[in-house]
Amino acid sequence: MFTTSGIEQTHAWKELQAHQRTLIGTHTLRQLFAEDSARFDNFSLQLDDLLMDFSKVCLTAKTVSLLIQLAQAAGVEARRDALFSGDAVNDSEDRPALHTALRSQSKSSLIVGSIDIMTAIRQSQARLIDFAKRIRHGNLTATNEQPFTDVVSIGIGGSDLGPRLVATALRSYHDGPRLHFVSNIDGTHFADIVATLDPCRTLFIVSSKSFSTTETLANAEMAKNWLAHAVGDNDVWRHFAAATAAPEKAAAFGVARECIFELWGWVGGRYSLWSAIGLPLLIAVGTKHFFDLLSGAHCMDKHFCAAPVSKNLPLMLGLVGVWHRNFFRYPTRAVLPYSHRLRHLPAYLQQLDMESNGKQAGAGGRTAVRHTGPVVWGATGSNAQHAFFQLLHQGTDVVPCEFVAVARSHDSALDANHRVLLANCLAQSEALLHGTSGDIEPHRRCVGGRPSITLLFEKITPFTLGRLLALYEHRTFVESVIWGVNAFDQWGVELGKSLIGELLTVMDDEGIAGKDSSTRGQAAHLRRLR
CATH class of the missing domain: 3.40.50.10490 (Glucose-6-phosphate isomerase like protein; domain 1)
Structure with a gap:
C-alpha cells in the first residue's frame, strides 16, 4: 500500500x-x-x-x-479549468484529454501544440456527416449497387460500450440501417450477429484507436472472410469503414482512404463516443439527433465549468x-x-x-x-x-x-x-x-x-x-x-494486452519454460482438450 x-x-x-x-x-x-x-x-x-x-x-x-x-x-476547480483549456492533464502520456472539445458549441479556437483543434474537429465532423448521409440515403452502395441495410460496429472497450449504450438508449430514434455490435473475440459473438444478415448489404465499421487491438482485428478478419465468400475478394473493401488514430494501418487492412475517419491521441477510448467512434450512431439516428447528443453533453460541460x-x-x-x-x-x-x-x-x-x-x-x-x-x-x-x-x-x-x-x-x-x-x-x-x-x-x-x-x-x-x-x-x-490519480491512462489494461502474444505461443507449447506452474498447467490441459 x-x-x-x-x-x-x-x-x-x-x-x-x-x-x-x-x-x-x-x-x-x-x-x-x-x-x-x-x-x-x-x-x-x-x-x-x-x-x-x-x-x-x-x-x-x-x-x-x-x-x-x-x-x-x-485544486479541483483549477484542474477542471486545465482540462478544458487543453493542458496536458494526462501527464503519464504528456497530452491533454479533450473529449469535451468534440461536443463544444463554441466558435472560438482552441490551440493545442500550435494547432487549432476546433478546426480539425469541424472538418472531421463534416466528413462524418457526409459519409453517414450517403449511407442513409443509399448514395453509397454495397457491391450489388443496393443500399446497405445493416451496419455492424466492430470494437471493444470504449470503442464499443459507449456507442452500444447510446444506440440502445436511443432505439426510438433509429431511422437508418439496422445497427449491430460485435466486441467479444469469442467467434460465436460474430457468428450470432451475422447469422441473419445479408453480406451483400452489410457495412462493417472497425473502431480501434490503435488499429492493433487483438480482439477487434480478429473480428475484422472474420468479417473480411465472411464477406469474401459472398462478394469476392476484390469487392470486400466496399463493405468497410474505420475510425482510428492509425489510418495507415486501416489502409493496410484494406479500408479505402475515403472511408477512414481520424481519431486523435487526446481522446481516450472510454471518452470517445463523441468522436468518429460515434459514426455508427450518426448513421443510425441521423445528423440532428447525433448533434443533439453532443449538445446535451455540452450543456453539462458548461454547468460543470460555471x-x-x-x-x-x-x-x-x-x-x-x-x-x-x-x-x-x-x-x-x-x-x-x-x-x-x-x-x-x-x-x-x-x-x-x-x-x-x-x-x-x-x-x-x-x-x-x-x-x-x-x-x-x-x-x-x-x-x-x-x-x-x-x-x-x-x-x-x-x-x-x-x-x-x-x-x-x-x-x-x-x-x-x-x-x-x-x-x-x-x-x-x-x-x-x-x-x-x-x-x-x-x-x-x-x-x-x-x-x-x-x-x-x-x-x-x-x-x-x-x-x-x-x-x-x-x-x-x-x-x-x-x-490524486490520472483519470486518462490505463496501464493495467496495457499489461494484459502485452501478454496476449506470449500466451498464444504457450498455447502451442512454445516459450512455455518461463511461465509459472499454474499457467503451464492450464495451457497443457487446454492443449489436451483441443
Whole structure:
C-alpha cells in the first residue's frame, strides 16, 4: 500500500474524518430526516428537468461544507479549468484529454501544440456527416449497387460500450440501417450477429484507436472472410469503414482512404463516443439527433465549468463518492437504471469509472490516497430486485446505490407499466432508507439507513442522454483529482494486452519454460482438450 498522500494531511480531510465519526455516533440516516423537514430541498440539485437527490446520504450541511473545502484543497476547480483549456492533464502520456472539445458549441479556437483543434474537429465532423448521409440515403452502395441495410460496429472497450449504450438508449430514434455490435473475440459473438444478415448489404465499421487491438482485428478478419465468400475478394473493401488514430494501418487492412475517419491521441477510448467512434450512431439516428447528443453533453460541460461547487451536479456527485469511499470505506457502488433502454449503463460506467480511477499510483509521480476507485456494478430495475437486492437490504456490506429513472416513456401505450416501474424505483430507495420497524423476527429485519442517490429526468432523448453521460464523466474526473490519480491512462489494461502474444505461443507449447506452474498447467490441459 502506498504512503499517505498530501490530500490526507490537509485540514479538510482530517476534519471530515472527525466529523464522520461524530455523525455516525450520534445520528442515523432516519434521524437526519426526522430532524429536518426540508432535507430533500437542502440536499438535492436540479439542472432543468434533471434532478439529483442525495438527501438519502448520511451527511449534513457541515459535511457538504467540509467536502467543498476538500475540493478546494485538492485544486479541483483549477484542474477542471486545465482540462478544458487543453493542458496536458494526462501527464503519464504528456497530452491533454479533450473529449469535451468534440461536443463544444463554441466558435472560438482552441490551440493545442500550435494547432487549432476546433478546426480539425469541424472538418472531421463534416466528413462524418457526409459519409453517414450517403449511407442513409443509399448514395453509397454495397457491391450489388443496393443500399446497405445493416451496419455492424466492430470494437471493444470504449470503442464499443459507449456507442452500444447510446444506440440502445436511443432505439426510438433509429431511422437508418439496422445497427449491430460485435466486441467479444469469442467467434460465436460474430457468428450470432451475422447469422441473419445479408453480406451483400452489410457495412462493417472497425473502431480501434490503435488499429492493433487483438480482439477487434480478429473480428475484422472474420468479417473480411465472411464477406469474401459472398462478394469476392476484390469487392470486400466496399463493405468497410474505420475510425482510428492509425489510418495507415486501416489502409493496410484494406479500408479505402475515403472511408477512414481520424481519431486523435487526446481522446481516450472510454471518452470517445463523441468522436468518429460515434459514426455508427450518426448513421443510425441521423445528423440532428447525433448533434443533439453532443449538445446535451455540452450543456453539462458548461454547468460543470460555471456553477458554484454547492450547486454543481458533477462536483457534488463526485464529492459524495469520495465521502462514501474514503470516510465510510464502502468498497463498491451499485448503478440501478430503472429503464430497459438504459440497461447498458452499468457496463459503460464500469469502464468509465474503474478504468479511470482503479489505480494505486498517483498522477505525476505523487502517491494516491489509500482507497481510490470503488467497484462499480449493477443492473436494471426491476429485474435486479429479484436478483441481488436481497444483499442490498440485508447483506453485511453496505452498498451505496445510484437509482436512475425517467418520468415518461416514449410510447404512451406503455404508461401503465411505466407508472409501476417508477413506483418500484421509489419504493426501493425508501426501503433502503427506512428498513423495517417494530418487534419482528430477526430474519425479516432490515436495518435501513442504507445510502442512495437518485437521478430523475423527464425522458430519454439524445439531449438528456448526452447530459447524463457527461455528468458521469465529470464525476469520475472530480474523484480522480481528489484521489490524486490520472483519470486518462490505463496501464493495467496495457499489461494484459502485452501478454496476449506470449500466451498464444504457450498455447502451442512454445516459450512455455518461463511461465509459472499454474499457467503451464492450464495451457497443457487446454492443449489436451483441443
